[in-house]
Ligand SMILES: Nc1ncnc2c1ncn2[C@@H]1O[C@H](COP(=O)(O)OP(=O)(O)OP(=O)(O)O)[C@@H](O)[C@H]1O
């Protein structure tokens with residue numbers, strides 16, 4: 217699945233990275249806990265989160281995330297989006313809650329980041 | 338890079354400075370990319386360094402983050418003159434944390450940082466003394482698992 221399919225599925229708005237929507241999405245993680253994102257995600261994972269601070273962008277940079285989906289209709293501040301743009305990190309915003317957004321993507325076939333699912337590959 | 342040469346970088350990190358938290362790790366990551374280190378190794382180094390940098394900012398009131406890149410490996414050293422860790426074995430356990438509430442609100446303080454540094458690095462060493470400070474050394478071999 218590509219990021220533009222994620223955009224359709226979540227009826228999301230693209231806040232930055234409009235030109236990067238052909239990125240491939242294989243795994244997704246839903247979390248407000250950056251500690252867990254740092255410890256458990258794989259490369260090129262999509263992160264759904266309700267957090268909108270600068271540390272989310274930094275964490276995304278360090279872990280090579282493919283994009284962010286901000287849930288519950290939150291819109292991050294301008295400096296956050298600027299930092300994301302600088303790093304080539306697409307940021308999407310959806311009205312769905314974290315649970316709903318993850319459920320929709322899971323149903324559409326995107327896998328989680330757990331080791332167990334890794335074994336099935 | 339020739340055999341005996343290395344590339345070094347060092348940054349001062351201010352305590353409690355969440356605006357700039359992670360900048361040192363981001364700069365080290367860019368340098369490693371420029372040097373042509375494989376992406377999976379760069380990622381492990383970036384995550385380990387960032388965890389250590391965040392700890393210095395959250396728990397130690399500031400310190401230093403240094404990277405030295407050799408041909409075959411990268412070494413990261415993170416030092417602070419903070420409060421030190423009374424029980425290192427406990428601190429190394431997943432889930433053990435004394436992070437303040439503001440750190441938790443920013444998405445940190447799950448007690449995953451030190452275990453994650455151990456996981457990401459090929460060699461991990463921690464020296465800590467109460468009232469003196471903490472030094473973390475991590476070594477990452479440049480052995481890529483990417484095809
Ligand atoms: N540089 C340091 N100086 C003093 N204490 C530290 C330092 N690094 C870690 N600690 C202590 O060790 C504990 C565990 O650290 P660890 O990085 O594993 O978790 P955390 O920082 O609390 O949460 P997380 O890393 O998941 O955000 C900390 O809560 C703190 O009490």
Ligand SMILES: [Mg+2]
Nearest residue numbers: 388392450451
């Ligand atoms: Mg930590």
